[in-house]
Each structure stands twice: as structure tokens, then as C-alpha cells.
Amino acid sequence: MVLLEAQEVTKSFGGVKALNGVDVTLQEGTITALIGPNGSGKTTFFNILTGVLPMDAGRVIFLGQDIGKWPAHRRAALGIARTFQNLQIFQEMTVLENVMIGGFRHTHSGFFGGGFGLPRARREMEQLRDRALELLERMGLAPYQGALAGNLPFGLQRKVEIARALSSRPRLLLLDEPAAGLTTKETLSIARFIQGLKEEGITVFLVEHDMDLVMGISEWVIVLNFGKKIYEGTPLAVKRERSVIKAYLGERGAQG
Amino acid sequence: MKRDYLLLLTLTVTILLLPPLLPGDYYVEVLLFAGINVLVALGLSLLTGYAGQISLGHAGFYGMGAYISGALTAHLGWPVPLAAITALLATAFVAALVGWPTLRLKGHYLAMATLGLGIILYILFVQLRGITGGASGLSGIRPVHLGDLYFDTPRRYCYLVWSIVVLAFLFSINLVHSRTGMALRALHYSEVAASTLGIDVAMYKLKVFVLSAVFAALGGILYAHYITFISPETFGFMYSVDLVVMIVLGGMHSIWGALLGGTFLSLLPEALHRLEDLEVMVHGLILLLVLIFLPKGFVGLIEKVGEKIHGAP
Amino acid sequence: MVNLIQYLFAGLTMGVIYALTGVGFNLIYNATGVINFAQGEFVMVGAMLLYTFQEVLHIPSPIALVLVVIGGIIVGLVFEHTVVKPLMPMGVITVIIGTIGASVVLRGGAMLIWGKDALAVSPLLSERPIFLFGAALNTQVLVVMAITALAVLFLWYFFSHTIVGRAIQACAMNPLAALLAGIPMEEMMALSFLLSGSLSALAGGLIAPITLAEYDMGTMLALKGFCAAIIGGLGNNPGAFVGGLLLGVMEGLSAGYLSSGYKDALAFLVLILILLWRPEGLISRGRGERV
Numbered sequence: 001m002v003l004l005e006a007q008e009v010t011k012s013f014g015g016v017k018a019l020n021g022v023d024v025t026l027q028e029g030t031i032t033a034l035i036g037p038n039g040s041g042k043t044t045f046f047n048i049l050t051g052v053l054p055m056d057a058g059r060v061i062f063l064g065q066d067i068g069k070w071p072a073h074r075r076a077a078l079g080i081a082r083t084f085q086n087l088q089i090f091q092e093m094t095v096l097e098n099v100m101i102g103g104f105r106h107t108h109s110g111f112f113g114g115g116f117g118l119p120r121a122r123r124e125m126e127q128l129r130d131r132a133l134e135l136l137e138r139m140g141l142a143p144y145q146g147a148l149a150g151n152l153p154f155g156l157q158r159k160v161e162i163a164r165a166l167s168s169r170p171r172l173l174l175l176d177e178p179a180a181g182l183t184t185k186e187t188l189s190i191a192r193f194i195q196g197l198k199e200e201g202i203t204v205f206l207v208e209h210d211m212d213l214v215m216g217i218s219e220w221v222i223v224l225n226f227g228k229k230i231y232e233g234t235p236l237a238v239k240r241e242r243s244v245i246k247a248y249l250g251e252r253g254a255q256g
Numbered sequence: 257m258k259r260d261y262l263l264l265l266t267l268t269v270t271i272l273l274l275p276p277l278l279p280g281d282y283y284v285e286v287l288l289f290a291g292i293n294v295l296v297a298l299g300l301s302l303l304t305g306y307a308g309q310i311s312l313g314h315a316g317f318y319g320m321g322a323y324i325s326g327a328l329t330a331h332l333g334w335p336v337p338l339a340a341i342t343a344l345l346a347t348a349f350v351a352a353l354v355g356w357p358t359l360r361l362k363g364h365y366l367a368m369a370t371l372g373l374g375i376i377l378y379i380l381f382v383q384l385r386g387i388t389g390g391a392s393g394l395s396g397i398r399p400v401h402l403g404d405l406y407f408d409t410p411r412r413y414c415y416l417v418w419s420i421v422v423l424a425f426l427f428s429i430n431l432v433h434s435r436t437g438m439a440l441r442a443l444h445y446s447e448v449a450a451s452t453l454g455i456d457v458a459m460y461k462l463k464v465f466v467l468s469a470v471f472a473a474l475g476g477i478l479y480a481h482y483i484t485f486i487s488p489e490t491f492g493f494m495y496s497v498d499l500v501v502m503i504v505l506g507g508m509h510s511i512w513g514a515l516l517g518g519t520f521l522s523l524l525p526e527a528l529h530r531l532e533d534l535e536v537m538v539h540g541l542i543l544l545l546v547l548i549f550l551p552k553g554f555v556g557l558i559e560k561v562g563e564k565i566h567g568a569p
Numbered sequence: 570m571v572n573l574i575q576y577l578f579a580g581l582t583m584g585v586i587y588a589l590t591g592v593g594f595n596l597i598y599n600a601t602g603v604i605n606f607a608q609g610e611f612v613m614v615g616a617m618l619l620y621t622f623q624e625v626l627h628i629p630s631p632i633a634l635v636l637v638v639i640g641g642i643i644v645g646l647v648f649e650h651t652v653v654k655p656l657m658p659m660g661v662i663t664v665i666i667g668t669i670g671a672s673v674v675l676r677g678g679a680m681l682i683w684g685k686d687a688l689a690v691s692p693l694l695s696e697r698p699i700f701l702f703g704a705a706l707n708t709q710v711l712v713v714m715a716i717t718a719l720a721v722l723f724l725w726y727f728f729s730h731t732i733v734g735r736a737i738q739a740c741a742m743n744p745l746a747a748l749l750a751g752i753p754m755e756e757m758m759a760l761s762f763l764l765s766g767s768l769s770a771l772a773g774g775l776i777a778p779i780t781l782a783e784y785d786m787g788t789m790l791a792l793k794g795f796c797a798a799i800i801g802g803l804g805n806n807p808g809a810f811v812g813g814l815l816l817g818v819m820e821g822l823s824a825g826y827l828s829s830g831y832k833d834a835l836a837f838l839v840l841i842l843i844l845l846w847r848p849e850g851l852i853s854r855g856r857g858e859r860v
Contacts, residue, residue: 081453093442111464114431115431372836544652
């Protein structure tokens with residue numbers, strides 16, 4: 001089943017076309033990777049899918065609804081979650097709080113309920129806490145739950161961000177370079193973890209530079225270069241495709 | 257969280273015991289006005305400390321509370337509670353009207369828009385002579401009573417004011433520890449990340465702004481019905497600045513900053529035997545020096561001392 | 570007709586003052602991303618300094634005006650060094666609060682030095698009005714127009730024809746690229762404050778003979794200067810200029826034909842409407858991005 005379909009997505013910054021008519025289809029329950037050289041428009045594409053940036057033209061259809069003009073928070077409410085390449089963690093909140101707030105879309109009490117301490121607001125906080133503790137336990141973050149997120153080492157902050165996104169129980173999870181800055185061992189464990197998500201039925205779309213990770217876990221790979229989709233296919237096909245090798249290594253790499 | 261409720265209990269007990277111990281009505285009155293300042297500053301600290309926005313128009317909201325509630329009782333003879341609720345609703349409406357266009361934007365437009373609003377409201381307080389009494393002021397505002405219990409002595413009114421302050425703190429503590437409070441803190445650190453978690457950033461900022469305006473109006477209502485005579489200069493630009501000084505001095509990152517900063521700034525003129533003309537500059541200097549040398553204010557200082565005593569965390 | 574001319578000229582005169590103040594806002598906004606709440610006080614200091622030099626020390630007017638500009642430069646630089654630079658690492662909101670603090674210090678200081686009363690300053694040329702199409706005009710109006718035109722010419726030349734001016738613009742457009750290109754960011758920032766301070770002080774010196782000099786005139790000027798900048802799109806200097814003139818003329822006409830008591834409310838109304846409908850400004854694409 002098609003979960004998300006992006007059609008003809010176009011975005012310019014000043015005179016530069018960051019994205020030029022990009023089409024992407026994500027099948028539910030799969031792991032898809034988006035690769036391409038630096039500056040090819042990968043993060044811009046993520047920003048457009050999640051509503052962080054408006055697009056100039058094109059459509060984004062999620063579960064049959066055209067969400068292309070929706071603000072970010074409404075898209076999140078449908079079950080689209082993401083992480084950020086340059087970590088957007090809530091630094092002066094604890095790890096537990098970071099993950100708790102991830103579950104925001106499943107709770108409903110507002111200023112009134114919160115301020116007057118109504119039972120529903122309290123119950124929701126308990127639910128958020130339970131869910132967050134469970135996730136922290138699963139991701140090996142439990143020992144750090146009381147620490148300020150900004151004080152953690154980089155690798156752990158990445159994990160906290162993933163936990164925060166998962167805490168929203170998303171249908172679609174966008175991971176922007178989940179392995180950047182991680183050690184080989186950490187990368188391996190992330191790879192296993194992402195495969196585990198697929199088994200839970202979460203659709204994963206990731207941007208990644210680590211080719212071993214990309215080829216190891218994804219079923220479908222989309223290649224961007226200068227804001228255009230130049231190829232898509234299975235990891236094996238992408239590895240053999242000359243135009244992809246050329247985009248990455250230049251003309252000589254393709255010949256050699 | 258437990259700590260906050262304990263602190264609130266301490267505050268409640270202190271306030272219960274304090275008025276009889278003070279040497280005279282004059283000091284009870286100082287305490288009473290300090291309570292009003294703390295209430296208004298608490299609202300501003302929710303806005304600044306939790307949503308990262310600045311308002312320079314809170315004196316205007318304070319004035320709206322005072323003038324609307326005061327005029328409805330003085331001219332039309334409305335009962336105080338009804339007049340007060342009307343004033344709160346009207347203030348909330350005006351705040352929403354100004355907040356809506358400005359808080360949708362990235363950046364700090366709210367500060368300038370509220371500066372303008374404060375100026376406009378001040379002009380209205382002076383110009384609408386038929387309602388506000390103009391520059392010579394509005395008199396005949398009704399005092400507050402509950403059945404036969406009249407809050408007509410400084411001590412009684414002081415208890416009334418501080419009961420409301422305590423309730424406002426209770427509300428604020430509940431709020432900041434709720435899902436809503438977490439969402440506000442989250443958007444303070446990263447609006448983008450908050451929005452991708454489903455938080456409607458603009459709406460949350462708008463709501464907390466309206467809430468903080470309502471706190472200010474409540475302070476104005478309490479002021480008007482105690483003093484029973486109000487005139488525009490109380491609600492000028494400098495009071496808005498003083499409120500900012502209070503929360504910065506106390507510590508913007510904590511709601512307790514409003515209590516410490518608000519009380520301190522209310523007592524300062526008493527301690528220095530009325531600064532008169534120096535006051536404006538002294539307040540500006542306090543603001544600058546605290547920002548530079550004590551960026552987390554009194555609360556930050558206390559936290560640091562606490563860490564020293566309990567050893568490094 | 571005579572009235573119309575009078576209102577128009579009064580509006581244009583105030584308009585160029587708002588324009589200069591708006592450009593002052595822009596210069597600092599472009600250099601730091603901060604809305605400077607002390608901008609109006611820079612103008613007030615200019616007015617007060619002109620009063621001191623011209624009326625107290627009896628320095629000839631043209632020299633007094635030059636000294637006012639130098640005073641503005643000093644205020645801008647001191648402000649940048651003591652308030653903005655130390656607070657910059659703590660984030661934009663802290664710097665903004667810092668500028669509020671500085672504005673109050675300047676205002677309180679001015680009250681101590683010059684007192685609470687409005688001070689009269691004599692116009693640069695002559696006290697006697699001149700007549701244009703039958704309308705009596707304060708000669709200072711012509712002085713304001715002429716000197717502002719010179720200032721605009723200078724700004725235009727500076728930003729489009731000198732390396733330093735273009736470097737400042739580069740810093741505003743893309744700080745990272747500017748840094749990589751080896752532009753000394755710190756100097757550019759100081760220069761922005763210097764320019765901003767001097768332009769605003771000049772505005773104060775020019776307007777003092779018309780509106781009088783008063784310690785608390787800054788708040789209102791800040792609001793209106795900011796409004797000018799917003800009309801033009803925050804950060805856009807030619808835009809701020811058009812914005813200032815527009816606001817001035819609207820104000821002049823409404824004061825003449827409607828009521829002068831509410832004249833000051835107009836800037837606020839315009840500000841809110843622009844933020845509501847066109848946050849990027851009427852004149853060009855600015856930066857009022859929506860969340």
C-alpha cells in the first residue's frame with residue numbers, strides 16, 4: 001500500500017533550484033533510503049515533507065490526503081515524525097522530558113486542564129511518562145533519564161532524538177543521517193534498531209551517507225543530484241548504476 | 257515538582273504569619289502592593305521564561321483591568337465580581353487581537369507591537385475622559401466585599417491579594433509541569449522540532465500571551481479596587497519596563513523569579529527612601545548589570561549556592 | 570489647499586525622521602538579528618546634544634550638528650561594546666532585553682542631565698517662516714529635507730560603491746559566507762552600530778527645532794521608526810525610507826483632518842495591519858517569515 005506520494009516537488013532558494021520536480025513513492029512497511037552528494041537537496045526534501053519549509057510547486061499525498069500545504073504540526077498529528085541532521089534536541093529539558101513530549105499528539109489536555117490540575121491532565125502525564133520510560137529502557141537510555149539532554153555526548157543525543165520521534169508512535173519516520181558522527185559499533189546497533197522498527201510496522205525513510213548502512217537495510221534507494229532524482233531502484237541496482245557512481249565520484253570514478 | 261509545591265506551602269505560611277508581625281499598616285500596604293507586582297510579573301515570566309517572548313505592553317493590560325473594572329463599578333454600579341470578569345475577558349480579547357498577527361511570525365515582533373499597544377492604551381486612558389476621568393483620574397471605584405465581609409483594611413486586603421497570588425502560583429506550577437508546560441518549554445528551545453511533534457507553535461504562544469495578559473489585568477483589578485482612585489501615570493511605559501526588570505532580576509527561567517524579583521523591586525524604593533528621579537536610571541542599570549553578570553537572576557544564584565552546599569551535582 | 574500643503578509638509582518632515590530612525594533599526598537588525606529598543610533614545614540623545622551645543626554652549630549651528638553626529642557615533646559604539654557584544658552569546662532575546670535596559674538608562678540619564686521639561690532649540694536658518702503656495706512653513710523643514718537628502722546620497726554611495734559598504738551587506742545576507750570570504754565580522758558589526766547611532770542622532774538634531782527636545786521622546790520615535798522599517802520590510806533600507814515618508818504623510822493628513830489626539834495611534838495600527846497582511850513589507854521581499 002502506498003503510504004506517501006510526493007509529486008513534482010520543486011523548491012528554489014533565491015535563483016538556485018534546490019529541488020526540481022522530484023517524485024517519490026513510499027510503500028507502507030518498507031525502509032527507503034534517500035542518497036545523493038552534499039547539497040543535492042535531501043534535507044530540503046525532508047523539510048518539505050514534514051512542513052518545515054513550504055514548497056514552490058508539487059503535491060504531497062499522505063494516505064490519500066493532499067497535505068502539501070498543511071503546517072508542520074498538523075502533519076505530525078497524522079503520524080509523520082522525524083529527526084534532524086543537526087540535532088534539534090530540547091537541550092535544557094531532561095532526557096525523560098524530551099521523550100515524553102514526543103508523545104504530544106496522543107494527549108489532549110490544554111492550558112485549563114493543566115493549570116487546574118484536572119484528572120485527565122494528570123492521567124495523560126502518567127501515560128506519557130510510562131510510555132517514555134518504556135522506550136528509554138528499550139533503547140538503553142534509562143540510566144540517563146534525569147540528565148539534561150544537552151549535557152549528553154553526541155551519540156546519545158541522536159538516540160534521544162530517535163526516541164522522541166518514536167514516542168509519537170509514528171506511521172512514517174524520517175531519519176536525517178541517523179549514523180552521522182557515530183562509531184562503527186554504534187552504527188551497527190542503529191542498523192539493527194531500524195530493522196526492528198520495520199518489523200513493528202513503521203515505515204522508515206532515511207537520508208544517510210554511510211553506504212554500508214544504506215545498502216544493508218533499505219529495500220529501495222532513491223538518488224538525488226542537484227535537486228533532481230537521477231535514479232531509483234534496489235540497493236543492488238543502485239550500486240551498479242553508472243549515473244549514480246558518476247554523481248558521487250565524477251567522470252573518472254565511473255570509468256575506473 | 258514536589259519542590260515547587262513545598263515552596264508554595266512555605267510561601268503560604270510566610271504570608272499568613274507576616275502581616276501581624278509588621279510594625280504598621282504602612283508596611284502591610286507595601287506587602288500588598290508587592291503582591292500585586294508579583295502577580296503581574298508571574299504572568300510575564302510565563303510568557304518570557306516559557307515561550308521566549310517579550311511584552312512591553314503589560315502596563316496597558318494592567319491598566320485595562322483597573323480601568324474597565326473600576327469604571328463599571330464607579331459609573332454603572334456593577335458588582336465587583338461581574339465588573340472584574342468583564343475586565344478580564346476584554347483584556348484577553350485585546351491581547352489575542354494583538355498577539356495573533358505578531359506571534360505567527362518568526363522573530364520578536366511581539367515586543368514592538370506590545371510597546372505600541374501600551375502607548376495606545378495609555379493615550380486612551382488619558383483621552384476617553386467620559387469613562388476614565390482623563391488625566392485627573394477615575395474616582396469612586398467600589399471596594400471589594402464578600403457578603404458582609406469588607407476588605408477595607410490594609411491587612412484584610414493584603415490577605416486577599418496574596419491568596420490570589422498563591423492561587424496563581426498553584427495554577428502556574430500545575431501548568432509548567434503539565435503537558436502544556438512541557439510543550440511551551442520545548443518550543444522555546446526549538447520551534448521547528450516542537451512543530452514536528454504536533455505542537456501548534458503559534459497557537460501555544462498566543463495562548464500563553466493571553467494568559468499572561470489576564471494575570472496583568474487581574475493585578476490591575478486588585479489595585480483599582482483597593483486604592484479606589486486611579487490615574488493614567490500608574491499604567492505608563494515605565495511600569496512595563498519595571499515588570500521586565502522584575503523577572504530578569506528574579507530569574508526568567510523559573511516562575512519563582514517573579515516572586516523574588518517582584519518583591520525586591522517593590523521594596524527597593526522603600527529601602528532607598530524613594531529614589532525619586534534616579535529611579536528610572538537605577539532600574540535600567542539593574543536590568544543591564546543583572547543580564548551581564550547574573551543572567552539567571554536571584555533564582556540562579558540560589559541554585560548555585562545550593563549546588564555548592566550539596567556538593568557538585 | 571493651503572492647509573493640505575501645510576499638512577503634507579509637516580508629514581514629510583516627520584516622515585524623513587521616521588525614515589532615518591527606520592534605517593537605524595535596519596542597520597542593527599541586519600548586523601545582529603536584534604530589534605534595538607534603544608533606537609529611539611539614540612534620536613533623543615541627538616536632540617539633547619544639539620540643545621546643549623547650540624543653546625548652552627552657543628556653538629554655531631552647522632558645527633553643532635556635526636558634533637551631534639559625532640556624539641551619535643560614540644553612543645552607538647559604546648552601546649555595541651558594553652551591551653550588545655557581552656550579551657550576544659546568550660541569545661537574541663537576552664540582547665533585546667539588554668537594549669530595553671540601555672534605553673531606560675539613556676532615558677533616565679537624560680532626565681537627570683536635562684530635566685523633565687521640553688527644551689526649545691532654535692532652527693538652523695531663521696525663526697521666520699517662509700511661504701510656499703500660501704502655506705507658512707518652518708524653515709527647518711527645508712533644512713531637514715536637504716540634509717536628509719545628503720545623508721541618503723551618502724548611504725546609497727556607501728552601500729553600492731564602496732568595498733566596506735558592500736561587505737556590510739554581504740554580512741547581512743549570508744554571515745557564514747561573509748566569514749569564509751574573510752570579511753572581519755566584528756569590525757563590520759561595530760561599523761553598523763556606528764552608522765546606526767550617527768544617523769539616529771542626526772535625526773534627533775534635525776527634529777529638535779520642530780518638536781522640542783524631551784527626555785522621553787524616544788519611545789514614540791522608536792515605535793514609528795520601527796513601523797517605517799516594517800512597511801518597507803525589516804532590513805530593507807530603501808524600503809524603510811519609503812515607509813517613513815508614507816507613515817509621516819498619513820500621520821500629517823490624519824492629524825490635520827481627523828484628530829491630533831489620536832495621531833500617535835496611527836503608527837501602531839499600521840504596524841499591526843502590515844504584520845497581519847504583509848509581514849514581508851509593502852516594498853519588497855523582507856524577512857518576516859511565517860512560522
